[in-house]
Amino acid sequence: MWSVIEKDDLMMNGLTSHDFRSAIHTLGISGRVVCLHTSLRSFGRIQAPSPDMAAKMVINAFLDEGCTLLVPTFSRIFEVAPPPSAMFVPHNALDTRNINQLWYDYLVAIRSDYQTPHFTPQTTLLDVRDMGILPTVLLQMDGHIRGNHPLMSFTAIGDHAETLVKSQQPDDGYAPMRELIGLNGVVGLLGVGYERMSLLHYAEKLAGRRLFIRWAMNADGEIIPAEVGGCSNGFEKFAPYLNPLAKVAIVGKSLWRFYEAEDVATRASARIKQTPTITQCDNPACAFCRDVLSQK
Ligand SMILES: [Zn+2]
Numbered sequence: 001m002w003s004v005i006e007k008d009d010l011m012m013n014g015l016t017s018h019d020f021r022s023a024i025h026t027l028g029i030s031g032r033v034v035c036l037h038t039s040l041r042s043f044g045r046i047q048a049p050s051p052d053m054a055a056k057m058v059i060n061a062f063l064d065e066g067c068t069l070l071v072p073t074f075s076r077i078f079e080v081a082p083p084p085s086a087m088f089v090p091h092n093a094l095d096t097r098n099i100n101q102l103w104y105d106y107l108v109a110i111r112s113d114y115q116t117p118h119f120t121p122q123t124t125l126l127d128v129r130d131m132g133i134l135p136t137v138l139l140q141m142d143g144h145i146r147g148n149h150p151l152m153s154f155t156a157i158g159d160h161a162e163t164l165v166k167s168q169q170p171d172d173g174y175a176p177m178r179e180l181i182g183l184n185g186v187v188g189l190l191g192v193g194y195e196r197m198s199l200l201h202y203a204e205k206l207a208g209r210r211l212f213i214r215w216a217m218n219a220d221g222e223i224i225p226a227e228v229g230g231c232s233n234g235f236e237k238f239a240p241y242l243n244p245l246a247k248v249a250i251v252g253k254s255l256w257r258f259y260e261a262e263d264v265a266t267r268a269s270a271r272i273k274q275t276p277t278i279t280q281c282d283n284p285a286c287a288f289c290r291d292v293l294s295q296k
Helices: 017-026 051-064 084-088 101-113 133-138 161-165 175-182 199-206 235-245 261-274 287-293
Strands: 002-005 033-038 068-072 154-157 186-190 212-217 223-228 247-251 254-260
Touching: 017 051, 017 247, 033 051, 033 175, 051 068, 051 133, 068 133, 068 161, 133 154, 154 161, 161 175, 175 199, 175 261, 186 261, 199 261, 235 254, 235 261, 254 261
Parallel strands: 002 247, 033 068, 033 186
Antiparallel strands: 068 154, 186 254, 212 223, 247 254
């Protein structure tokens, strides 16, 4: 389904809240639970005084249309060096004999700068550069709820926020994807590709894969294992199977694609079972892509 949101003066004045709401309405996702992966830059000009205000305008457009929003708010900044027990975790894309301590020391220094030595769901720190501006802004908004995962939390806002994230735990990182499906939710790619679609890592789990383990410190100062996803650089290979499921709109300069979460999970996990190499990236040295196939 194609719908084009166009105005003669679009490039002159930029997109407004009205443009976003009419796109959401036209796509038929008003009132739905929506997981968003967004490149704000892809939209072109937005009628807002700052990028933060532009992000807030997009978020509020979804909320005003009765949607609940779910976004990844990952924070690998809280990762700590693997404990000695890490050597007993097989196929974990980690060479435990060759740990880069300097990197972990650097993360400790950053956390100290922000005076947040460990993660809690109340923390608003995240990996800004990887996550982008929309999750960063959503995490600052009143009423948001962040899942309890030190490295890979999801954050939600809106009526179903609590249901979406409350079951997330360090050893159940993709619980919000399961809840998204349970709530009959949709996934939106707003100017980004399949490599950003967290749901595809959940599809890997559904296909029987164990994901990866990294470590973080809890509030008691203990080092705890946490489930994380692997490499997603090859996920564009799902395009021939998932593109037919998309509802599409052009908003400003951005391609918005929306998918029923359950349909994506079902189709992608079946594909992974049938052709496990579909998730592989192009880098022959990628330890994640090597180990995710060698688990058997
Ligand atoms: Zn890879």
